[in-house]
Amino acid sequence: MASLVAVQQQTQPSLSILPSSLSDFNGTRLHTQLQCKRKVWQTRGALQVTASSSKNILIMGGTRFIGVFLSRLLVKEGHQVTLFTRGKAPITQQLPGESDQDFADFSSKILHLKGDRKDFDFVKSSLSAKGFDVVYDINGREADEVAPILDALPKLEQYIYCSSAGVYLKTDLLPHSETDAVDPKSRHKGKLETESLLESRAVNWTSLRPVYIYGPLNYNPVEEWFFHRLKAGRPIPIPNSGMQITQLGHVKDLAAAFVQVLGNEKATKQVFNISGEKYVTFDGLARACAKAAGFPEPDIIHYNPKEFDFGKKKAFPFRDQHFFASVDKAKHVLGWKPEFDLVKGLADSYNLDFGRGTYRKEADFSTDDLILGKSLVLQA
Amino acid sequence: MFQAPFCLYLHCQGQRRREEEGPYTGGHAVIGFYFAKELLGSGHEVTIMTEIVSAGGRTVWGDPAEVGKAVEGATFDVVLDNNGKDLDTVRPVADWAKGAGVKQFLFISAGIYVRSDEPPHVEGDAVKASAGHVGVEKYIAEIFSSWAVFRPQYMIGSGNNKDCEEWFLDRVVRKRPVPIPGSGMQLTNIAHVRDLSTMLTLAVENPEAANTKIFNCVSDRAVTLDGMAKLCAQAAGLPVEIVHYDPKAVGIDEKKAFPFRNMHFYAEPRAAKDILGWCATTNLPEDLKERFDEYVKIGRDKKPMQFEIDDKILESLKVPVAE
Numbered sequence: 001m002a003s004l005v006a007v008q009q010q011t012q013p014s015l016s017i018l019p020s021s022l023s024d025f026n027g028t029r030l031h032t033q034l035q036c037k038r039k040v041w042q043t044r045g046a047l048q049v050t051a052s053s054s055k056n057i058l059i060m061g062g063t064r065f066i067g068v069f070l071s072r073l074l075v076k077e078g079h080q081v082t083l084f085t086r087g088k089a090p091i092t093q094q095l096p097g098e099s100d101q102d103f104a105d106f107s108s109k110i111l112h113l114k115g116d117r118k119d120f121d122f123v124k125s126s127l128s129a130k131g132f133d134v135v136y137d138i139n140g141r142e143a144d145e146v147a148p149i150l151d152a153l154p155k156l157e158q159y160i161y162c163s164s165a166g167v168y169l170k171t172d173l174l175p176h177s178e179t180d181a182v183d184p185k186s187r188h189k190g191k192l193e194t195e196s197l198l199e200s201r202a203v204n205w206t207s208l209r210p211v212y213i214y215g216p217l218n219y220n221p222v223e224e225w226f227f228h229r230l231k232a233g234r235p236i237p238i239p240n241s242g243m244q245i246t247q248l249g250h251v252k253d254l255a256a257a258f259v260q261v262l263g264n265e266k267a268t269k270q271v272f273n274i275s276g277e278k279y280v281t282f283d284g285l286a287r288a289c290a291k292a293a294g295f296p297e298p299d300i301i302h303y304n305p306k307e308f309d310f311g312k313k314k315a316f317p318f319r320d321q322h323f324f325a326s327v328d329k330a331k332h333v334l335g336w337k338p339e340f341d342l343v344k345g346l347a348d349s350y351n352l353d354f355g356r357g358t359y360r361k362e363a364d365f366s367t368d369d370l371i372l373g374k375s376l377v378l379q380a
Numbered sequence: 381m382f383q384a385p386f387c388l389y390l391h392c393q394g395q396r397r398r399e400e401e402g403p404y405t406g407g408h409a410v411i412g413f414y415f416a417k418e419l420l421g422s423g424h425e426v427t428i429m430t431e432i433v434s435a436g437g438r439t440v441w442g443d444p445a446e447v448g449k450a451v452e453g454a455t456f457d458v459v460l461d462n463n464g465k466d467l468d469t470v471r472p473v474a475d476w477a478k479g480a481g482v483k484q485f486l487f488i489s490a491g492i493y494v495r496s497d498e499p500p501h502v503e504g505d506a507v508k509a510s511a512g513h514v515g516v517e518k519y520i521a522e523i524f525s526s527w528a529v530f531r532p533q534y535m536i537g538s539g540n541n542k543d544c545e546e547w548f549l550d551r552v553v554r555k556r557p558v559p560i561p562g563s564g565m566q567l568t569n570i571a572h573v574r575d576l577s578t579m580l581t582l583a584v585e586n587p588e589a590a591n592t593k594i595f596n597c598v599s600d601r602a603v604t605l606d607g608m609a610k611l612c613a614q615a616a617g618l619p620v621e622i623v624h625y626d627p628k629a630v631g632i633d634e635k636k637a638f639p640f641r642n643m644h645f646y647a648e649p650r651a652a653k654d655i656l657g658w659c660a661t662t663n664l665p666e667d668l669k670e671r672f673d674e675y676v677k678i679g680r681d682k683k684p685m686q687f688e689i690d691d692k693i694l695e696s697l698k699v700p701v702a703e
Contacts, residue, residue, distance in 0.1 A: 172607025173664060174567065177600075241563040243644060245499055281644070284497025322565065322604070328653065342498060 054078045055157070055262070058132040060117055060149075061139030063089045065217050066162065069255035070136065075109050077259065082111040082132070084123075096216065096352040120148040127152035136258060138162045143193035150201055159198060159205040160261060163191045165273055165325045167209065174245075175279070176325040178209075178271045199269065206267040208257060211275040211325055212318070214345065215251035216353035219360045222248065223346055225317045226289035227354045228363040235299040237371040239320050242283035242302050247324035249275030250340035250348070260334050267334065273325035276345070277338055282318065285342075292346030293355060303371045315367035411462055411488060411597075414537065414577035422581065445472040448480065458584055460486040466512030467519055474520060484526040484587050486580065488597070489513040491533045491645060499567065500602070501647035503594045521592065528583050528590040530576070532597040533647060534640065536671055537573030544570060545671050546680065547639045548612035548620075551690070553681040556701055557621045559693045561634050564606035564624055567646040571599035572662040579649070582656040589655050596647040599662035605640060608664075615668035623699050630696045637689045 057074055061067045062083035074081045083091060091112045094103040113130070115122050117139075127149060134157055135149055150156065166188035169181040182192055198205035214222045229236050257274045261267035280288060283300055290298045305315065330336045340348060353359075416426050442450025444463050459477045464470030470487065477485055492511040493501040507514055520527045536544050551558045576597045583590035603611070606622055613620035627634035627642065634642050652658040675681060694701055 172604050172610060173601045174603075175601070241565060243563065243565055245567065245644070278498040278502075279500065280498050287497055322567065326600070326648075328600075328650070332653070 054080060055133040056131070057081050057134045057136065058084060058113070058127070058130075059136045059138055060084050062136075063091060063093075064139075065215075065219055066213065066251055066254060066258075067136070067138045068093070068095070068217060069215075069252055070138070070258050071110060072106055073255055073259050074262075075106055080111070081109070082113050082130070084113045084115060084117060086116050087112070087114045096356060117145055120144070124148040124152045132156070134158045134160065134262065136160045136162075137194075140191075140194055142190040143197040146194050146197055150203055156203055158261075158263065159203050160258060161194060161198065161205060161207045162258075163195055163207045163209045163271070164188045165209045165211045165275070165323070167192045167195075168325070170321065174322055174324060176273065178273060178329050195271070204268050206261045206264075206269075207271045208254070208261070208274045209271060209325065210249050210254055211247040211273070211323065212249065213251050213254060214248045215349050218251070218349065218353070221317050221361050223289060223349050224354055224359050224361065226286055227293060227350060228359070229365075229368070230290055230293060230295040230298060232363065232365070234365065234368060235301045235372065236286045237301045237303055237315065237368050238282045238286065239303060239305045239316050242300060243281050244318070244320060245279045245281055245322045245324055246285065246318050247275045247279045248285070248342060248345070250338065250345040252348075253338040253340055253345075256339070257330060257334070257336050260336050264334065270329075270333070272330040272334065272336075273327050274330055274336075275325060275327055275338075276340070276342060277327060277331075278342065279324040280342055282316075288342050289346055289350075292343045293350045301372065303374070307374070308367075308370055310367050310370065313364070313367050315371065411532065411535070411573055411576050411580070414573045415460065415462075415580045418574075418577045418581045419584065422585070424584070444469065447473050448476045455480060456482050458482065458484045458486065458587075460488070460580065460584075462488040464516060465490075467515040470516045471519065474523060478523050482524075484528075484584070484590075485520055485524045486527070486583060487516060487520055487529050489517055489529050489531045489594075491531055491647060493531075493647065495643065499644055499646045501596065503596055503651040517594070526587050526591045528592070529594045530580065530583075530597040531594065531647065532576055533569040533571070533645060535571050535573045535576060536667060538674060540573065543639050545608075545612050545615075545668055546675060548609050549616060549672060549675050549681070550685060551687070552609075552613045552616055552618050552620055553675075554685070555618075556687060556690065557623045557694060557699055558609045559623045559625055559637070559690055560605050560609060561625060561627045561638055561642045562605075564604060564609075564622060566605050566640070566642065567602040567644050568605065568608075568640055569598035569602050569645070569647060570608060570662075570664065571597075571660070572667045575599050575660050575662050578661075579652050579656065579658050582652070582658050586656055593651055593655060595651045595656075596649045597652075598647050598649050600649055600653070600660040601662065601664070602646045603664060608640075611664050611668050612672070614665065615672040623694065623697060625693050625697055630693050632689055632692060637693065 057079050059067050059071055059074075059081060062071050062081075063085050067083065071081050071083060085091070092103070092107045092110060094100075113126060115126055117123055123145075128151075132153055135153065137146065137149070137159065140146060140161065146159075146161075150159070165176060167182045167186055168176040169183040169186075171180065183189075184192060186192070195205075195207050198207070212222050213220070218224065226236065253276075254274050257272065261272070286298050286300055290296065305320065308315070327336075327338075419426050444461075456477075459473070459482050461470055461473055464473065464487070474485060490511065490513045491501070492507045492513050494506040494508055496505065517529050520529065534544055548558060550556075579595060579597055583595070609620055609622050627637060649658065649660065691701070
């Protein structure tokens with residue numbers, strides 16, 4: 001078993017506060033380059049060597065979205081992979097485009113530990129009985145879910161956590177970087193508290209913060225929302241200016257990042273934003289979905305959400321603000337690089353899932369009709 | 381032994397912007413001051429063409445079209461042209477440099493990317509074919525064996541002769557509303573000029589790495605227009621009232637009304653980070669405090685000003701202005 005390597009924390013250059021004397025004309029060499037610890041990355045292109053030994057890996061979750069892709073990659077790498085789930089969803093499902101042979105191979109190797117992760121006693125006893133080298137926590141939401149896992153596995157080599165860029169404090173200075181302020185009051189504060197707990201325990205942890213994830217099997221109506229409307233030939237109602245900038249990351253690229261941090265000493269106690277390399281405006285996303293799925297350019301209607309009462313329904317699946325994060329750290333430190341650009345990724349999602357007639361949520365155009373109804377009235 | 385390159389820097393003469401004139405060109409003249417200072421600090425010899433505060437560099441006056449004459453036959457390793465906007469202005473300099481055996485030609489271009497649905501602009505993205513700078517970039521690539529191009533955006537820093545933060549401060553200190561066209565969500569890059577100069581210096585010191593590369597010469601954070609207004613007000617310790625308007629509806633020329641482009645104008649300095657190992661240090665909240673101090677020091681907060689276009693905007697929106 002690989003032993004834990006204590007690595008000096010790679011400090012990222014934070015927004016430094018320079019003394020004001022550096023800005024006057026003294027001819028002194030600016031100190032900034034000395035403060036900057038970034039070197040030209042030699043690791044670029046040379047992927048971190050993954051652990052040559054096969055690991056005994058536990059995935060909390062793994063049957064719904066990210067874990068479906070991650071577990072396959074890990075099994076392919078030769079690791080022993082166990083999924084901890086309540087068993088509500090099938091442990092394995094054949095993916096569109098996956099060959100029968102590959103699926104059979106995967107199904108024969110994947111293991112299942114049935115249980116409820118909220119039953120902390122069961123978690124502790126079952127995990128300590130089995131013993132695992134590495135835990136991927138894909139569906140954890142609250143810090144109290146993590147403690148029993150750590151207690152059960154004192155020799156754990158690495159705890160790899162799926163966090164969220166939703167922890168960042170809203171700011172006018174973008175993109176978000178891993179050193180940015182976080183929001184202890186956000187909807188994702190459970191993720192933050194989990195990261196803090198991991199930091200406080202003597203465990204080798206790594207946390208990945210995705211933005212909006214998309215791809216085949218997505219259960220969050222991100223691309224699905226646009227595809228429903230495009231398929232129905234309906235206009236796309238987008239709040240306010242439509243120039244709000246967001247960011248989508250393909251699930252397969254996220255799964256690859258999860259694999260790249262496994263046994264990677266550069267990932268020790270590090271947080272990484274993982275998402276697409278380019279961001280996109282709301283209007284741009286509507287156009288990208290149309291392009292990916294082979295629909296004509298959509299009719300976009302902008303509206304002021306304040307003029308409507310949608311009740312409990314969400315009229316638009318994204319936060320009405322700029323929200324995107326830089327993935328420079330993962331690229332530079334891990335040598336990770338997304339395979340999918342936005343249109344290619346949306347096409348992958350459409351061709352393997354939504355374009356085949358499958359979807360998670362039924363189309364519901366009631367909020368659209370409210371918006372469009374009012375728009376028509378105004379035009380008349 | 382490392383021979384520090386002998387650099388010639390062509391400086392763009394800018395004029396102080398006055399309210400009644402339209403926007404002028406040459407907003408990145410200030411880069412040169414910092415660049416020269418940085419190079420001199422690193423032990424390079426620098427000759428600056430046109431005026432500059434002396435920091436140990438040699439200054440020559442002249443018309444860039446006759447640069448050879450102006451430098452009196454001196455030889456240089458590196459030429460940085462921060463003056464030319466099109467092939468007409470740059471060609472004489474480039475040709476002279478080529479003929480005079482200059483090894484590395486650096487050109488300060490402009491933000492000439494084509495609008496995109498997918499920000500940020502990164503090096504390699506399509507540029508507007510019609511922009512004058514594009515012709516220059518092509519020509520330099522043809523005739524020099526070692527060259528690099530830098531595309532800056534907006535900047536702050538002492539000596540900048542194009543209004544940036546001043547535009548916001550003028551209104552905030554006079555307790556006037558700040559009229560911003562559109563939604564105010566437009567993202568742009570506003571970098572402290574020292575970031576640009578450190579990038580240029582790294583290119584001079586790493587010519588092989590920089591060769592044939594295009595660099596977005598910006599900091600690594602963008603700011604919204606609303607955000608910039610708020611940060612300027614915070615730096616001044618004052619409240620701010622932002623008013624949004626549609627320039628077409630009001631019937632004014634948005635270029636005259638507001639010093640920033642009414643759209644996302646957002647690039648990231650990925651090439652500089654990847655290739656030169658460069659880091660950004662711009663910290664707008666902190667840097668703007670220093671800019672505000674200087675704004676007050678030169679007495680601009682007390683200077684009588686007219687806000688004709690603002691008044692027209694505010695009147696059309698029926699927004700009162702406190703006297």
